[in-house]
Amino acid sequence: MTTEALALIVFVPLLVAAGMVVLPRSWLGLLIRIGLLPLPFLLLIPTMEVVDNGAYRVVLAGHDSPLGIVWLLDPLSLLMLWLNVGITLLVSLHASFSFPPSDQPARRFWPLWLILFASMNALVLSADLFNIYVTLELVTLAAIGLIAVEGKPAALRAAMRYLLLALMASLLYLLGVGLIYGQTGVLDLYLIAEHLEPAWLTITALALMIVGLLIKSAIFPLHAWLPAAHGNAPGPVSAILSAMVVKVSVYIIWRLWFWTAGDWDLDSAATLMGILGGLAIVYGSVAALVQQRLKMIIAYSTVAQLGYLMLLFPLASTLAFQAASYHLVSHGMAKAAMFLAAANILRSVGSDRLSRLAGIDQRLPLDVFALALAGVSIMGLPPSGGFLAKWLFLEAAREQEAWGWLVLVAASGLLAAAYLFRVLAVMCLHPRRRLRSDRRRRAPNLASVAAILLAVGAIVAGFASAPVLDLVAAGLPPGLAP
Amino acid sequence: MDNAALYVLAAAVLFGVGVYGLIVSAHLMRKLFAINIMGNAIFILMVAVAGPIDGAPDPVPQALVLTGIVIAVSATAFALALMVRLYQETGRATLADDNGPGNDD
C-alpha cells in the first residue's frame, strides 16, 4: 500500500506532465488538477506508515540497489514530502493565474512544473547515491527550463549561467559517487557507512560530492548564480526555487553528512561549513541591502537565509536538527509568500524597482501585507515560525556553549530587519507623483490569496510547532539520537 | 604503468582540459564542449576505478556510466536549445554582455 502510494506520488505528476505534451490543449486545466490535487491525500498513506512504523524501505520493481531503485521513507523525508506538496500546491494556485491554461506559455510551463514537482518528491525519497544524481539532474534541468520559460533575455542569461554551474556541480558529485563506488562497491546511502573507512580518498570523494551540492544549493561563496536566476524567473518559479529547489540539495548534504559519514570525526570540516553559513548570512544580507529591485532583494535574502541551514553542521545536536528543519519549513513558506507578493506587485506596477514602489500599500494592500507578514518570519521576530527556529538554534548553541554561533544567530536578525524594513519604508512613503493608472493591471485577488496563505502559514508556524518537531525528533540520524 | 593508472591519468588530463576550456572560452558552445569533456573524463574514471569482480567486469559502473551519458546528452541538448534561444533574443551566444544581475527594466 505504502509502496504504491509513494510510486503514485512520484509518477502521477510525471505521467500527467507527459500527457500535457501529447493531449490536446483544452485538457490542460483538467490535467493540472489531476497532477496536483490528489497528492495530499496520497501522502496520508505514507504518513500513517511513518506514524506507525517509523521508517519504510521501498525496492521498486524488485531490484535492490545498486541496480534497482531504492527509496527510504523516514520522518525527515516525509517532512520534505509534505513541505514540497504543500508549497507546490499553494504556489500552483498563484501559477494558475500567472500561467492560465488558456494562454500559450502555459503549455511550456505546466509540464515542466509537474516534472520539477515529481523529481523533487523522488529526490527526497532516494536512498542511493546514483539515484540522487539522476533525480538531482531532473530537478535542475526542470528548474532551469522554468526560469527560461518566458524567454526574457535576462532570464535566459541567468538560466544559462545556472545551467553551466549546475552541470559542473553534477559532474563533481558524479565523480565523488564514482570514487566511492570504486572503494566500496555499494551505492546505498545508508549502507555505505559500513563499508567505508575515513581514508583520504573517501574523504576526497565525499568532499567532491558536497562541493557539488553546495553549488546547487547556492551556499556562499558558491552562490553567484542564484540572485540573477531567482530574481529574473517568473514569480511562481522564483517562489519554488527559493523555497524548495535549493533546499533539497542541502537536505542531501545533511543525509551524506549525518547518515553516510555519521560516525566520522568531521569537527573542523563542520566548523568550516558553519563559517560558510555565517558568511552567507552576512554577505547575503548586506548584498540585499544595496539592491534596487524588490525581487533581487528577496533573492539575496535567500542567499542569507540558506546560511542558517549550514549552522546545523557545527552545532550537530537534536535541538540543532529541529532548529534547522524548522527553519527549512518556515523559510520555505515565508520566502514563497514574498516572491508571490513581489510577482503581484511587479505585474501591477510594471516594475519592481524600489523607486517605483512608493505608496504601493494603498493599491495592493494584500500583497504588501503578505510581504510584511512573511518578513516578520524572515527577520526571526515573534510570533512566527522563523522566531521558533531561531529560538531553537539559540538553545542549541547555548546547550553547547557555542557563544559565537549564539551571538551570530541572535544578531543576524537585525541584518534581515535592515533590508526588509528598507523595502517596507519605501512602500509606506508618500508617492511623489500619483501612480499612473493606465498600467493598472491588478493581479487577480486569488493570486494575492496564495501569497497571504503562505505568509499566514509562516506566522502560524510560530504557534503549532509540535507536529514538525516531533517528526524531526523521531527521524534523527543514528549518531544524534537523543 | 598498468592499465588502470593509464586511464586515471587520461581522465585527469581530460578533466584539466575541460576546466581550462570552461574558464577560458567565452562562447557558450565552447563552454558546453568543455563541460562534456569533463563529463567524459569522469566516465572514464568511473569505469577504470571499478575493478573487475572475479575476472568479469563489474556491470554496475558500466550501467551508471551509460545512464550518465544519457543524462549528459539530454542536458547538452537542452543547453544548446537555451543557447540558440539566447542568441535569437540577444544576438550573442555569450554571457559576457551581462553587466550585472538585474539590468533589465
Add this chain to the structure above:
Amino acid sequence: MMDLLLFWTPLLLVVVSALTGIVIFIAGERKARLRIILNLLAAVLKVLMVVLIGLLVLAGHTPEFRISLVPGLDLVLRADALSLLFATLSAVLWLVTTVYAIAYLERSPNRARFFGFFSLCVAATMGISLAGNLLTFFIFYELLTLTTWPLVVHTGTATAIRSGRTYLRYTLSGGVLFLIGLIWLYGITGPQDFIAGGTLAEHDLDHRLSLQIIFVLLAVGMGVKAAIYPLHRWLPEAMVAPAPVSALLHAVAVVKAGAFGLVRLVEDVYGPELVAGLGMDLPLLLAAAFTILYGSVQALRQVDLKKRLAFSTVSQVSYIVLGIAVGGPLATIGGIVHLVHQGLMKIILFFCAGIFGNLLGIKYIHQLDGVGRRMPWASACFTVGALGMIGLPPVAGFVSKWYLGAGAVAVGREWVVAVLVTSTVLNASYFLPVLKRIWLNPPPDQWPDEVQVSRIEIQALVGSAMVAALLALGVGLLAGHPLSPLSWATAIVTEYFP
C-alpha cells in the same frame, strides 16, 4: 464553565483588538463609518472585559491561558494584580485615545492602515500586560515594536521614515540583547513563570556572574523602550508621528511596556532581595536618577512643544524605574503607582499639544501666547497635566512623588530626595513659563495656521482631554479609595514585601 471562562478570557482580551485591526485592514480605506463603529465597539468591549477579569481576580480566581509553543516552552497569559493595573490603564486610555484619534485624523489619508495598526498595537500592549512569563513578555514586546513602526512613519515624509529607522535601530537592538539574556536565563533556570518575589534566589551561588550579566542584558533590552539614558534617543525623534500616536507611545504603550518590563524583571523574576544581593540595584538607581535630571534639563532647552513633552517623558518614566530600584515597599508603591499616574498626566499633555497644533498650527512654545483665551477648556486640561507633572497636590503626580521620597528615606537613601526635589524644580521651570504664556500673555492677531473644523470634532478632541484630566484629578483626590491605583499598588507590593 468557570474553567473555560478563566482559560479563554485572557486570550480574548488580546484577540479582540487584533481581530479589530485585521477587519479594519480588510474593510479598507473607504468604509469610514464601519471603522469608527468597530474601533469604538472594540475599545468599549475591551474595558468591559478588563472589568470582568478584574471581578474574577477580586473573587480570588486566576484567569490563565497557556499553550505550548515548543515542547516545554509555554505562552502564558495570566491576570494578576499587577497585570490588571496595566491592562486597566491601557484599556481606559485606549478608549479615550480612540475617540481622540478618530477626530484628529478626520481628513488625513491612510486611515485604514493607521487604525489597523493602532488596534494591533493595543493587542500587543494587552499581551504585555497579561504576559505570565518572560518569553511571552518578549514575544509581545517585539510585536509592539513591529506594530508601532507603521504608526511612527505614518505621515510618510522623509523625516518620518528616518525617525522610524532610528526607532527600529534602538528597539530591535534592544530586542536582540533581551533575547540573548532570555535564552541564557532559561539555560540556567529553565522556563519559569512570573512569581511575586522572584524565583532565582536558589541559583545565586552557582551562577552569580551569569545572573548579573543577564540582568544587565534584560534591563538594557527593556531600558530601550523605557527610554533610560543613553537609550532614549529614539523617543524625541518619534515626535514626527501624529499626536494620538505620541500620546500612545508616551503614556501607555511603548515606554510603559519598557517600564512595566523592568518592574516584572525586578519584582517577579529576580525578586528585590536578589537584585540588591547581586548589587544591581544601585546601577539601576543611578541610571534612573541621572535620566530624571537629564530629561528635565533637556526639556528645559527645547523650544518645540512636543519635543519638550518628549524629554519630560524621558524624565518621568524613570520615576517608575527609580521606585523599584530604591527598594523597600514604600518606594516600590510609588514606582508602580506612577505607572498609572504618569500615563494619565502625559496623555492629557499630548492631547492638548495635538489640539493646539492641529487647530491653531502651534508648534513652538512661544506661539502659545494667549491660547488660554482662545481655547479655555483645552488650556485648563493642559494646566492640570502640567501641575500634576510638577507634583502639585491634589493631582496624581503628587502622590507618586510623596511615596518615592518617603520610600527613599525609609531605606536610608536620602540623596534620592535631593534628586526628586531638583527634578521638581526643573519641572516647574519648564512647565510654569508655558502656563504663564497660555494664561497671562496676550493672544496674537493671527494664529500660525488656524483651520475651521466641525463642532463635533472639537468636542471629541477636547472632550477626550477633559476625561483624561478628570481621571488624573480623580486618582489623586481619591487615592485613599480601595479601588484607586494607590490602593491597588499597595496590594501588589504587599506580595513582594510580605
